[in-house]
Amino acid sequence: MAKSFLTGRWLLLLLLTLLSLIFCLNTGAVTLQWQALWSCLNADCQQPAQWQLLWQLRLPRLLLGFVAGAGLALCGALLQHLSRNPLADPYLFGVIAGAGLGATLATLYLPASVIALPLAAFIGALLAIALVLAFALLGRWQQLDLFILSGVAVSFLFSAITALLLYQHDPFAANRVMFWLMGSLSRASYQPLWFILPCLLLCLMLACLFRRQLDAMLWSDQTAISLGVPVQPLRLLFLLLTAALTASIVAYCGGIGFIGLMVPHLVRLLLGSQALTLFIGSSLCGGIFLIWVDAGARTLLPNQELPLGVITSACGSLFFLLLLSRRRG
Amino acid sequence: MQPEWVLSCHELSFRWAEAPALSNISLDLQQGERLGVIGPNGAGKSTLLKLLAGLYPATQGEVLLCGQPIRYFNLRARARQLALLSQETEQPQAMTVTELMLLGLLPHKKLWQQNSKSDLIKLQQCLAQVGLTGKQQQQLTDLSGGELQRAQLGRVLMQGASVLLLDEPTNHLDIQFQHQLLQLISSLKLSLVASFHDLNLAASYCDRLLLLSNGVPVAIGTPAQVLTEPLISRVFGRPCLVDNNPFDGKPRLTFAPGVC
Numbered sequence: 240m241a242k243s244f245l246t247g248r249w250l251l252l253l254l255l256t257l258l259s260l261i262f263c264l265n266t267g268a269v270t271l272q273w274q275a276l277w278s279c280l281n282a283d284c285q286q287p288a289q290w291q292l293l294w295q296l297r298l299p300r301l302l303l304g305f306v307a308g309a310g311l312a313l314c315g316a317l318l319q320h321l322s323r324n325p326l327a328d329p330y331l332f333g334v335i336a337g338a339g340l341g342a343t344l345a346t347l348y349l350p351a352s353v354i355a356l357p358l359a360a361f362i363g364a365l366l367a368i369a370l371v372l373a374f375a376l377l378g379r380w381q382q383l384d385l386f387i388l389s390g391v392a393v394s395f396l397f398s399a400i401t402a403l404l405l406y407q408h409d410p411f412a413a414n415r416v417m418f419w420l421m422g423s424l425s426r427a428s429y430q431p432l433w434f435i436l437p438c439l440l441l442c443l444m445l446a447c448l449f450r451r452q453l454d455a456m457l458w459s460d461q462t463a464i465s466l467g468v469p470v471q472p473l474r475l476l477f478l479l480l481t482a483a484l485t486a487s488i489v490a491y492c493g494g495i496g497f498i499g500l501m502v503p504h505l506v507r508l509l510l511g512s513q514a515l516t517l518f519i520g521s522s523l524c525g526g527i528f529l530i531w532v533d534a535g536a537r538t539l540l541p542n543q544e545l546p547l548g549v550i551t552s553a554c555g556s557l558f559f560l561l562l563l564s565r566r567r568g
Numbered sequence: 569m570q571p572e573w574v575l576s577c578h579e580l581s582f583r584w585a586e587a588p589a590l591s592n593i594s595l596d597l598q599q600g601e602r603l604g605v606i607g608p609n610g611a612g613k614s615t616l617l618k619l620l621a622g623l624y625p626a627t628q629g630e631v632l633l634c635g636q637p638i639r640y641f642n643l644r645a646r647a648r649q650l651a652l653l654s655q656e657t658e659q660p661q662a663m664t665v666t667e668l669m670l671l672g673l674l675p676h677k678k679l680w681q682q683n684s685k686s687d688l689i690k691l692q693q694c695l696a697q698v699g700l701t702g703k704q705q706q707q708l709t710d711l712s713g714g715e716l717q718r719a720q721l722g723r724v725l726m727q728g729a730s731v732l733l734l735d736e737p738t739n740h741l742d743i744q745f746q747h748q749l750l751q752l753i754s755s756l757k758l759s760l761v762a763s764f765h766d767l768n769l770a771a772s773y774c775d776r777l778l779l780l781s782n783g784v785p786v787a788i789g790t791p792a793q794v795l796t797e798p799l800i801s802r803v804f805g806r807p808c809l810v811d812n813n814p815f816d817g818k819p820r821l822t823f824a825p826g827v828c
Contacts, residue, residue, distance in 0.1 A: 323660070325661065448679045448680065449679065451671065451673075451674045451677065452674070454663070454667065454671060455671050455674055457660035457663065458656060458659075458660065458671075459654065459656055459657075461618065461621075461623050461652070461654050462652070462654055462656065464623060464643065465621055465623070465647060465650075465651065465652035465654070466647050466671060466672075466674045466675060466727070467643045467644035467645075467646065467647030467648075467674055467675035468643065468674065469643055507661075507662055511662065512660070512661070512662035512663065513663075513667055
């Protein structure tokens with residue numbers, strides 16, 4: 240009974256994924272006829288403009304949104320599982336502050352180019368992760384609390400440097416960096432997918448393979464080790480993987496907050512908290528959530544695009560307040 | 569001929585930074601033997617079990633599992649031979665009894681391997697053994713302390729190890745389940761090292777007892793040899809009387825109430 244109930248929910252989730260992808264593909268300032276959309280997808284476009292709209296603008300943006308949402312939610316689920324802390328978030332390692340500093344430096348000092356900003360943001364994010372790891376490794380790195388606290392400290396340090404740089408320079412640069420930090424898929428192309436998708440698939444595949452080990456790690460380290468789980472190497476492996484995946488997403492999409500924190504909680508409520516269910520469910524729900532948020536960001540205001548982080552943070556805080564009020568009730 | 573020890577150590581010591589936690593522990597456990605570790609709070613019972621499980625590195629001496637130094641075993645091979653029930657301070661927010669008990673199969677499964685029909689049959693058997701049939705889909709957070717402890721024991725039984733290290737296994741259990749579970753472990757002919765606060769339970773179900781005080785072994789031997797009035801009164805700091813349990817003839821202790 241319970242099994243068929245769960246299978247039903249999975250089927251519903253897959254159907255929702257498919258429908259969301261199709262609807263969001265056709266959402267925007269211009270809406271195509273469904274027949275035109277279908278023939279364009281079958282490489283039989285009637286008009287070159289439609290082909291360009293669909294294949295060069297909408298599809299890469301849709302795919303990047305889905306992959307970024309899936310990646311952030313998966314990272315959140317993994318980190319919450321690994322740290323046994325329901326408030327863990329992919330931005331735990333100071334990734335967003337590091338990427339912000341990189342983006343600021345690129346905006347202020349590098350000539351504008353397509354690759355400069357994401358590359359600088361990625362390097363900034365990696366630098367933040369390296370610093371967090373170095374601080375944590377100096378102490379007793381087995382304790383996850385040290386990772387989290389080092390992440391908070393590095394975040395503040397990088398944010399302070401970013402604020403100082405922006406304060407001393409052109410206010411327009413500050414505006415550009417702020418907009419980027421709030422998250423956007425406006426620079427979407429197929430190129431970032433080659434970067435983010437392998438990271439996501441590797442993370443998801445390893446998380447599914449080590450599902451039992453990760454479930455055992457929900458208990459104390461001693462219990463997990465007595466079950467034959469190499470706790471410290473696995474924890475380090477997944478910390479590095481989630482850090483790399485988050486850094487690559489932030490580099491291209493900016494700081495899209497709350498997905499990594501909120502989506503795993505939603506999946507636990509709907510599908511359960513076993514590792515396999517949580518990781519696959521979070522990836523699908525994170526992807527669906529972000530493409531709808533992006534569709535909203537493009538269409539809520541006429542001729543204007545809202546930053547994604549604004550919508551995800553608003554949804555996230557409302558969701559948590561709802562969750563809290565339900566628990567109290 | 570020397571008997572085959574499943575678990576043994578000689579002159580085992582362990583220090584926390586500069587403070588000695590355990591000194592000069594020597595013990596040998598035969599196949600199917602049940603050894604109870606007793607002593608006051610802070611005597612080093614839990615530390616000894618974790619040392620025997622290979623979770624802490626000994627500062628002196630070595631733990632041997634089936635005659636081999638325990639550090640030579642890889643984690644999975646060790647987990648197939650030896651299972652540990654430690655005292656958990658908190659449980660996962662959302663996990664069912666079945667999910668917890670199936671974790672016991674972890675050392676026997678390859679990464680990609682699914683649970684088989686025989687695994688599920690074994691699960692049903694273990695659920696029945698720990699008295700949790702019908703509660704398999706229940707969340708751990710909805711269980712009572714005793715039910716949670718039984719679910720943990722079920723996970724240990726699912727692990728199928730021949731040596732069990734149990735840290736206060738009868739914690740939170742009512743009288744009936746205390747006896748039922750210790751009787752079950754006795755009937756399975758498993759080798760057992762378990763720490764106890766209830767000295768009468770330890771006397772009834774253990775072949776030998778190890779009495780610890782401040783990390784030092786005070787006595788090791790049969791319950792009748794260890795549970796003597798002068799020794800127990802000295803170690804626990806409370807006068808006691810020892811007579812025999814009328815049901816099984818094992819030593820029975822009665823402590824003096826009130827301020828001594």
